Amino acid sequence: MTKHSHNSDYSRYFCLRQKVYLVNMSVERNSEIYESLSGIVTSSGIDSLELMIGHSGNTHDAEAGVATYKLTTEALGNGIQVLADLVGIVAGNIFKFRMHGALELFQRRTIPRIDITTQLFHLRGNYSLASFKKEWTRVNEYMRSNRSLPKLVMQDAEVNLSAGGIGLTLDVENRPTPLSMFFVAIDDELPLCALAETVWEQPVDNQLRCGFRFIHILKTDQERINKCISAHLRKSGETPLDYKRNWVLVDKMVADSRKPG
Secondary structure, three states, X not given: OOOOOOOOOOHHHXXXXXXXXXXXXXXOOOXXXXXEEEEEEEEEOOOEEEEEEOOOOOOOHHHOOOOEEEEEEEEOOXXXXXXXXXEEXXXXXXXXXXXXEEEEEEOOOOOOEEEEEEEEEEEEOOOOHHHHHHHHHHHHHHHHHHOOOOOOOOXXXXXXXXXXXXXXXXXXXXXOOOEEEEEEOOOOOOOEEEEEEEEEEEEEOOEEEEEEEEEEEEHHHHHHHHHHHHHHHXXXXXXXXXXXXXXXXXXXXXXXXXXXX
């Protein structure tokens, strides 16, 4: 948690029911992992903010009083982001924040994405975020140690892929759960493994077209996706853009990128 003082009124930028993305910026975080959540504004003050988090439970109880997040959302037609300390959790899913520092304005950028056919495994289930994180850690440690996949069967699938998430079509009877885990083959290495939250569903010809946002993924896997997408775009004569231009997908502030060294 950051020691700070403030003299800014942040409340004008956060309205009730506004969607906010949270990116873990805590000093104690694992810097090799991009970790995010999403929430809805339930209350805002001069420097205080309360967000209702969709996937929390008791996963973050120990973070109250020590964790710092970057909060990103949209205001005035642009993206905004500000640092905020998690000062309390109410009823398991209401996160209370104290915002501080400069509120940064940035241009919202589209994340480069491609449609590809690849090998995929999609693990669904009404499990808690804590359970999914535990399984994600176990799987990644297994792959790192054994250089092989756990016992699962990858299948061909047409997907829309970006460093921020994945889209695919599912059978109606296999509709997505709020959280899921993806294994995606994108190169000659082992498939990447990422946790994702369901963002949207759209009926298409008796099926469901679904969009998922990655909320727990190795930064090296973000880079692998970006490299894969860039290669495909170059083949088609397009100019690729680095996903890091989208501030929602990185655990740093604009000011951090301007510091020397």
